[in-house]
Amino acid sequence: MTPDPVSRFRRFSRAVTSEVGALDQSFLGRGRPLGTARVLNAIGQGRTEVAAIRDYLGLDSGLMSRLLRGLEAEGLVTTGPHPEDARARVAVLTPDGEAEFAAYEALSDQRAADTLARHPRPEALLAAMDLVASALGRDRITLEERDPRDETSRYCLQEYYAELARRFETGFDPQLSRDPEATDMIAPRGAFLVAFSDGLPLGCVGLKGSGGPVAEIKRLWIAPSARGLGLSKRLMAEIEARARTLGITTLRLDTNSALPEAVALYRGLGWTEIDRFNDDPYPDHFFEKHL
Amino acid sequence: MTPDPVSRFRRFSRAVTSEVGALDQSFLGRGRPLGTARVLNAIGQGRTEVAAIRDYLGLDSGLMSRLLRGLEAEGLVTTGPHPEDARARVAVLTPDGEAEFAAYEALSDQRAADTLARHPRPEALLAAMDLVASALGRDRITLEERDPRDETSRYCLQEYYAELARRFETGFDPQLSRDPEATDMIAPRGAFLVAFSDGLPLGCVGLKGSGGPVAEIKRLWIAPSARGLGLSKRLMAEIEARARTLGITTLRLDTNSALPEAVALYRGLGWTEIDRFNDDPYPDHFFEKHL
DNA sequence: GCTATTGACTGACTTGTGTCAGGGAAATTT
DNA sequence: AAATTTCCCTGACACAAGTCAGTCAATAGC
Structure with a gap:
């Protein structure tokens, strides 16, 4: 039974699927639904235009609107009209929102640092990850x-x-x-x-x-x-x-x-x-x- | 700006997250909710005991029961008492279920084969994937x-x-x-x-x-x-x-x-x-x- | 100026997912 | 034999997620 390429690929898939799932779980640990957390993170990454965020996350306009309202109600985000087109809106993090975003970032960073620290050859692992990420993200x-x-x-x-x-x-x-x-x-x-x-x-x-x-x-x-x-x-x-x-x-x-x-x-x-x-x-x- | 280890790791995370998401999407393309598809796949992989499947997928007993009933209603699965403990149940695929499972497998295999075929050095990519999978799945x-x-x-x-x-x-x-x-x-x-x-x-x-x-x-x-x-x-x-x-x-x-x-x-x-x-x-x- | 388009918001709805409290049958313990 | 535990099922419920049609305001085109 020499492992064939496709089954090696799929073993990789299963490993990263459970890794991704675990990260989602730890995100949920902050008491916010995943969709809301994703929007918060998208804004934190510098995407301010609502349309851009919606496009990035693949969300319906109605759902997007509701998630934003939820974040506003929590005091994490403020929205306002786009300076160049008053129909469009932009969202920015409040100081509280920045703090929450930083907390999510810290969770991800911590996971990454832990995995790297546990590995005997972190540089080899990172090189492998770069290669995989370039292959999967070539588009x-x-x-x-x-x-x-x-x-x-x-x-x-x-x-x-x-x-x-x-x-x-x-x-x-x-x-x-x-x-x-x-x-x-x-x-x-x-x-x-x-x-x-x-x-x-x-x-x-x-x-x-x-x-x-x-x-x-x-x-x-x-x-x-x-x-x-x-x-x-x-x-x-x-x-x-x-x-x-x-x-x-x-x-x-x-x-x-x-x-x-x-x-x-x-x-x-x-x-x-x-x-x-x-x-x-x-x-x-x-x-x-x-x- | 030399890319630091954590940001390289997180770039990898984002790449595989969207890959995993895309696979989920293509699974949804078969018109069945993801949870149902996961149960079908778990059974197809040879997990027959209901408790084992539930454990593997991390599902609540009630939810598991309903998903199984759904699959039975579709004619993809039959359940029966466990031969050694009549309280427990085992699930097996019907011929239709086998066909559906094969269709899901084919989707995954196809994705894997496509990505490998598009890469200039598939063997290097696979070696990198093995390394990453071993690191993430060491437990x-x-x-x-x-x-x-x-x-x-x-x-x-x-x-x-x-x-x-x-x-x-x-x-x-x-x-x-x-x-x-x-x-x-x-x-x-x-x-x-x-x-x-x-x-x-x-x-x-x-x-x-x-x-x-x-x-x-x-x-x-x-x-x-x-x-x-x-x-x-x-x-x-x-x-x-x-x-x-x-x-x-x-x-x-x-x-x-x-x-x-x-x-x-x-x-x-x-x-x-x-x-x-x-x-x-x-x-x-x-x-x-x-x- | 009028009309069409665009972008966001709202309400009503569906579906998927997950939780919880029981209930019944089989197995195990007393 | 009775009590307890284990395993699954069921119904009721909650919430997240996503869809759809309709509304309103700002903009663009004529």
Whole structure:
């Protein structure tokens, strides 16, 4: 009886089902029905527009209205008209509501910390969880334009450099690669995109503009747990679209044969190989694409 | 913003929560309430005693009764008195019930197969899922006595030999290790235990008896995804208990320094190192324990 | 300005889920 | 043989969750 893939998958399903159930149970321990708790949490996570919350939780408009009224009666939430459309409403937590939200957060955090603490190899467990979460949540990965200097972007870039250092036989010193002024990757000259799955950054790509019609694609990175999910294609398609709206007509990029999947990606996306266009010591492949 | 462990864990939680929710939704697609579907599945999985089902699903006796009556009214289940205790009842699926159960199974299998098929590295995904499932389900690991010749046991032994082959510099040929007659690992001479998590075998250990007061512990194996969870201690404690009930007073075992965690385990469990007691070519450490 | 649409709210309703207090039959204890 | 316990069933009830039709106010389109 070699365990077959489907039964291994389903064993996983049963394990997480009972885990999810247990978390729901501990939520109920705070004396509030689950639906109400879910709305409270959605608001706490920063979703203020009622329509957005309803959409996120998949609730009927009537039910949503009643749950909100319940939270208002408890003094946890206040609602008011949307500043830009007085038909719509926004909900915000009162200080009491913030405290309740924090209590729910603490319950979840505690469960997570307990499970991690009980495991002999928490880092391996987390890596496995990242992989599973990326696989299950691949349809919920969103792309966001970010300032390349903010904390999240710097995390992505740091991971990118670490990956290069591992891949290049000679190692990699980010100082040596011409680090563009970050402002070249900010509109209107350029752009910097980060891919998020449920708040976790999984990839990035930069468009380094020069003010003219030619720009460079830089810093394409995909987290190991998210590779193979087609994320690099999505990032490339989106950054090309941004380039078009910025009036750029020619895109260039360089890469290294130590990254064969990158070379294959660019070829597959219709880039044509061209001669070296800079004297950066690391790249050995150069591509161009006309928009 | 380096993602911290707890937020990575919670991202995983959200991903599987929506996965579980989606599976529930597809179950509801068969037009039966979730509670009813769960009972049907529990019966289909081979749980026939009503009390056992109730316990497994955590249901109130009244609710359970009503759900069963509903399934009977649909013609999917028949109930009758328990053969050994006429107060208790057992439930079995009718042919229609079997068909419905199969339809639910097919839904789950389909979801699993789809997700696996969409992933670029299904084997890596499954390994990650095994690891996560073992971590979350560590309290639900059960030990069962098995015939060492059955399919499940042979799977464990095969994994055990494969592990030795990887670990030993010289490789490992199971033919060379004196393979005891399997009957030596069956009561009343010995025993063979397999650890299961939700149907998946995660470890094993054998007690090879000789008919006398001395017996040998053999074939202690733990699946990679379940290491560090204390399973080896549980298996050893249980096999020692079996040895006691079989009247065995002295236990021996041999192992190899290429398996340092095994050597450490035996020392930690109160075994004392002794001189070589066989001429098997592989082991270089020998232990004994008086019960 | 008039009309149609959108977003939220309300009341009435259904269904699912879970609890509780008994009741009857079988098993066990005294 | 009587009393007690165990197991399941039943009816009554409560509440959560979700649906639906209708209402009202704000907005958008003409």
